[in-house]
Amino acid sequence: MPRFVLHVNGDAKSVEVADADEPLLYVLRNALGLTGAKFGCGLGQCGACTVLLDGEPVRSCIVPVARAADRKVTTVEGLGTVDKPHPLQVAFIAEQASQCGYCVPGMVMTGAALLVKKPKATLQEAKDALAGNLCRCGAHQRILRAVMRAAGRTAT
Amino acid sequence: MNARPSRREFLQATGALVVSLSFAGDGAAQRLPASDAALGKTLDLNDVDGFIAVGADGRVTIFCGKVDLGQGLRIAIPQMAAEELGIGVDRIVMLEGDTALTPDQGPTAGSSGIMRGGVQIRQAAATAREALVRLAAGRAGRPASEFIAIDGEIRPKSGGQGIRFGELVGDKRFGLKVDPKAPLRSPDTYTVVGKPLPRPDVPAKVTGRHVFIHDFKVDRMLHGRVLRPTSVGAKLVDVDESSIKDIKGARLVRVNDFVGVLADDEWAAISAAKKLKLSWSDERALVGRDGVRVWMRAGPFESDEFLVRQGDSRQALAGAAKRLRGEYYWPMQTHGSMGPSCAVADVRDGKATIWSASQATHRFRVTIARVLGLPNEAVRVVYLDGSGCYGMNGHDDAAADAALLSRAVGRPVRVQWMREDEHGWDPKGPPQLLALEGALGDDGRIAAWRTEMWLPKATASLPNMPLLGPEAAGIAQTPGITTGLISQNGNPPYAVANQEVLVHWIRTAPLRPSNLRAPGKIANCFAVESFTDELAAAAGRDPLEFRMQGLTDPRGIEVLRRAAALIGWQARPAWAKRGTGRGIAYIHYKNNESYVAMAMEAEVERSSGAIRVRRVACAHDCGLVINPDALRAQIEGNILQTLSRTLFEEVAFDRSRVTSVDWASYPILTFPDVPEILIDLVDRPREPPLGAGEAAATPVPAALANAVFDAAGIRLRTVPFTRQRVLAALA
Numbered sequence: 065m066p067r068f069v070l071h072v073n074g075d076a077k078s079v080e081v082a083d084a085d086e087p088l089l090y091v092l093r094n095a096l097g098l099t100g101a102k103f104g105c106g107l108g109q110c111g112a113c114t115v116l117l118d119g120e121p122v123r124s125c126i127v128p129v130a131r132a133a134d135r136k137v138t139t140v141e142g143l144g145t146v147d148k149p150h151p152l153q154v155a156f157i158a159e160q161a162s163q164c165g166y167c168v169p170g171m172v173m174t175g176a177a178l179l180v181k182k183p184k185a186t187l188q189e190a191k192d193a194l195a196g197n198l199c200r201c202g203a204h205q206r207i208l209r210a211v212m213r214a215a216g217r218t219a220t
Numbered sequence: 221m222n223a224r225p226s227r228r229e230f231l232q233a234t235g236a237l238v239v240s241l242s243f244a245g246d247g248a249a250q251r252l253p254a255s256d257a258a259l260g261k262t263l264d265l266n267d268v269d270g271f272i273a274v275g276a277d278g279r280v281t282i283f284c285g286k287v288d289l290g291q292g293l294r295i296a297i298p299q300m301a302a303e304e305l306g307i308g309v310d311r312i313v314m315l316e317g318d319t320a321l322t323p324d325q326g327p328t329a330g331s332s333g334i335m336r337g338g339v340q341i342r343q344a345a346a347t348a349r350e351a352l353v354r355l356a357a358g359r360a361g362r363p364a365s366e367f368i369a370i371d372g373e374i375r376p377k378s379g380g381q382g383i384r385f386g387e388l389v390g391d392k393r394f395g396l397k398v399d400p401k402a403p404l405r406s407p408d409t410y411t412v413v414g415k416p417l418p419r420p421d422v423p424a425k426v427t428g429r430h431v432f433i434h435d436f437k438v439d440r441m442l443h444g445r446v447l448r449p450t451s452v453g454a455k456l457v458d459v460d461e462s463s464i465k466d467i468k469g470a471r472l473v474r475v476n477d478f479v480g481v482l483a484d485d486e487w488a489a490i491s492a493a494k495k496l497k498l499s500w501s502d503e504r505a506l507v508g509r510d511g512v513r514v515w516m517r518a519g520p521f522e523s524d525e526f527l528v529r530q531g532d533s534r535q536a537l538a539g540a541a542k543r544l545r546g547e548y549y550w551p552m553q554t555h556g557s558m559g560p561s562c563a564v565a566d567v568r569d570g571k572a573t574i575w576s577a578s579q580a581t582h583r584f585r586v587t588i589a590r591v592l593g594l595p596n597e598a599v600r601v602v603y604l605d606g607s608g609c610y611g612m613n614g615h616d617d618a619a620a621d622a623a624l625l626s627r628a629v630g631r632p633v634r635v636q637w638m639r640e641d642e643h644g645w646d647p648k649g650p651p652q653l654l655a656l657e658g659a660l661g662d663d664g665r666i667a668a669w670r671t672e673m674w675l676p677k678a679t680a681s682l683p684n685m686p687l688l689g690p691e692a693a694g695i696a697q698t699p700g701i702t703t704g705l706i707s708q709n710g711n712p713p714y715a716v717a718n719q720e721v722l723v724h725w726i727r728t729a730p731l732r733p734s735n736l737r738a739p740g741k742i743a744n745c746f747a748v749e750s751f752t753d754e755l756a757a758a759a760g761r762d763p764l765e766f767r768m769q770g771l772t773d774p775r776g777i778e779v780l781r782r783a784a785a786l787i788g789w790q791a792r793p794a795w796a797k798r799g800t801g802r803g804i805a806y807i808h809y810k811n812n813e814s815y816v817a818m819a820m821e822a823e824v825e826r827s828s829g830a831i832r833v834r835r836v837a838c839a840h841d842c843g844l845v846i847n848p849d850a851l852r853a854q855i856e857g858n859i860l861q862t863l864s865r866t867l868f869e870e871v872a873f874d875r876s877r878v879t880s881v882d883w884a885s886y887p888i889l890t891f892p893d894v895p896e897i898l899i900d901l902v903d904r905p906r907e908p909p910l911g912a913g914e915a916a917a918t919p920v921p922a923a924l925a926n927a928v929f930d931a932a933g934i935r936l937r938t939v940p941f942t943r944q945r946v947l948a949a950l951a
Contacts, residue, residue, distance in 0.1 A: 081487075082467075082468055082485070082487075086487045087487070090486055090487045093435075094485065094486050098428070099431075099435035100427070100428020102558075103434065103559065104558050104639070105883060106638060107639060107882055109639075110883055112559065139428065140426075140427065140428035141428045141429070145427055146423045146427050149426070149427055153426045156422070157418070157423050157426055160419060160849055162290070163290035163291065163853060163857055164289060164290030164608030165426070165430060165605075166559045166606075166607035168425050168426050169428045172426055190891075195890050195891050195892050196890075198558060198888060199558070200556050200557060200608050200861065201861065202856055202858070202859065202861045203856070204860055204889075205860070205897050206856070208891070208894065
């Protein structure tokens with residue numbers, strides 16, 4: 065069986081899969097027990113499964129695990145914890161930017177990647193960056209406020 | 221605040237069920253390996269012990285039959301209980317929707333979480349507090365009137381040492397009936413209710429630690445996928461088990477037309493579902509999307525029903541000088557949960573435990589017991605958070621799938637639907653057709669009104685919506701359809717002397733329907749409040765003033781006034797056609813619940829037909845406000861989700877199947893579409909708390925349609941408001 069080494073949240077993880085085309089998402093969720101990234105569509109359309117691959121947001125539901133081999137994978141668990149949340153997670157909590165919360169890990173990862181590139185991102189930049197992340201509950205306004213808060217701006 | 225129970229003990233000796241807390245934030249709520257369906261705890265709605273237990277450490281456990289679907293009951297109901305008990309909300313933990321532990325408070329639906337579920341628990345808490353005061357007074361040999369419950373203690377009002385709740389009843393039963401007359405605290409003294417306290421589950425949700433049903437695992441669990449047919453109603457013709465023999469551990473389960481695959485590994489199960497060769501009969505029994513409207517007019521009909529008959533609307537219309545007509549249509553829509561439905565089932569040895577995101581665990585317990593041929597007592601259904609659910613989506617279907625597969629192999633099985641399953645097979649919000657007719661009197665007011673509705677008729681006393689898995693497996697279920705209460709608010713909320721609301725009840729629905737947020741009321745308000753605008757324009761009157769003149773209820777007038785102020789309403793005689801416009805709409809939800817007025821500012825781009833919503837202003841009165849921040853979140857969600865439904869959403873289907881099976885073919889609102897949202901909450905501490913999970917959804921489409929009319933002079937009467945429809949109307 066193919067074996068790969070992934071650098072997940074700073075740790076080297078060796079994983080063995082029966083199918084090298086198995087999407088990264090299932091390896092993270094099942095083999096590594098990192099269930100923060102969610103299955104939403106399996107088509108790269110909704111963003112619930114977003115993780116960072118070498119710092120870039122990717123849809124882990126359509127990234128074969130082979131493509132993540134020997135690369136850095138950051139999941140929402142790697143950003144922060146309940147006790148020590150990442151500044152963007154702090155902002156999400158402050159804005160109560162979650163209803164059901166299923167899409168939220170993907171929102172956090174997309175937002176975190178934006179803020180690395182543009183620490184002072186504008187509201188429009190946040191809207192554009194998150195355009196591929198879907199939310200059904202309608203938490204959008206709070207999510208935008210959270211990103212703006214983490215960017216040191218007041219959302220309008 | 222993120223405390224979730226990870227361990228619990230049933231103390232046989234004393235009989236109270238006490239939950240130990242873990243602050244690890246592991247979110248392992250209600251992870252109970254034992255499938256004991258009856259733990260011996262009372263589930264009686266009339267018993268204080270049904271709802272409340274106090275541990276020796278003074279912590280309080282609330283057993284809540286309503287569940288938190290993301291709407292914030294997990295903080296709001298503990299706030300209501302904390303206020304009455306006199307204890308900090310941080311010392312309360314709430315268990316939700318476990319048929320072995322929580323009383324049956326009915327489904328978490330119809331905006332009933334606070335107004336019925338929370339109110340029941342509040343009364344139990346008030347009864348418990350009175351009992352604690354009596355106990356402490358008894359110990360002190362003083363009258364109860366000299367004591368007060370505060371901060372988890374019963375203290376003498378005159379000062380001095382208090383006695384902690386845990387010392388009084390810790391780990392013991394109250395053994396009391398809920399006293400409907402137990403006095404509630406005065407709103408003047410509220411310290412917890414009315415505060416925007418943060419929800420306890422948010423930190424775990426934003427750090428990826430919250431355990432959703434999708435993340436839940438039990439030992440020896442297999443992953444399952446169910447193969448749905450290629451057309452609705454199709455029969456399985458052939459299945460070739462050898463087609464998946466190369467996938468390690470993959471196995472097939474077939475029960476009549478129910479076909480599933482199982483594997484230890486989730487990706488193996490998905491791969492097997494993709495690879496499995498099977499063929500289905502080709503059925504073409506559906507009317508198809510383009511045929512729905514004609515089909516609704518044609519029937520077959522169950523009955524006609526007059527919901528309102530006041531004065532003589534037909535005669536008044538016949539004799540009117542100025543008479544208007546409009547036909548409004550609302551299409552079938554999907555729940556569109558972000559995470560496809562999921563469940564874990566363990567069916568073995570004549571017992572079953574189902575972990576599900578069901579809105580109605582007690583009801584589902586009876587359903588699944590019947591499906592499995594087990595007595596109700598042998599089945600336990602435990603709620604775990606699902607992906608947002610706004611009515612009956614596929615979660616009960618997924619749970620039945622998991623149960624059938626688990627029973628077939630005698631091991632726990634997890635089933636998660638794929639995206640095409642969810643979009644293709646979740647029960648849909650039913651279609652609605654409304655024909656409205658109205659007349660203006662010489663005084664410029666509405667003199668007559670008729671609403672004629674064509675609606676699928678929900679089957680009376682249907683025990684449950686027929687589920688896909690059992691149907692395919694040939695397990696008998698009571699046939700019928702469920703829709704929610706879809707005929708309410710078809711009447712104008714304004715004074716009209718002659719009015720009539722007539723429903724033509726259609727016997728079936730084009731696709732399997734269910735209740736979807738604010739069932740029926742969104743479309744009905746869309747028609748009624750758009751048509752009110754049509755009448756105002758015909759009368760040459762300002763739409764706000766026209767509405768105000770027809771209202772006498774001060775709470776209705778107040779929300780309209782506030783919404784208008786919030787958006788900066790400018791009175792106008794008719795549409796301005798400046799490219800950007802404003803509209804307003806109002807509802808008294810179900811004619812007896814919350815009051816909502818909504819004003820909207822939207823731009824219509826004439827070249828593309830695109831509608832851009834700039835600002836939404838909502839004034840909202842749901843009586844006593846328990847948690848204003850959670851309430852705002854519900855209002856925001858109602859607004860954005862309904863804008864999505866209004867602008868973009870319609871299930872596409874042909875004669876055989878649903879064809880909009882992903883987010884490309886069924887687009888929803890995205891971040892660039894998000895308008896500015898302004899909310900004004902009317903808090904009425906002396907009024908009962910009403911629901912807020914649905915009401916603010918209902919005026920959205922009419923407010924938008926009315927803004928579009930103001931902006932471009934076109935009247936949109938069919939949802940969704942696609943660019944093509946706008947361009948056609950502009951042409």
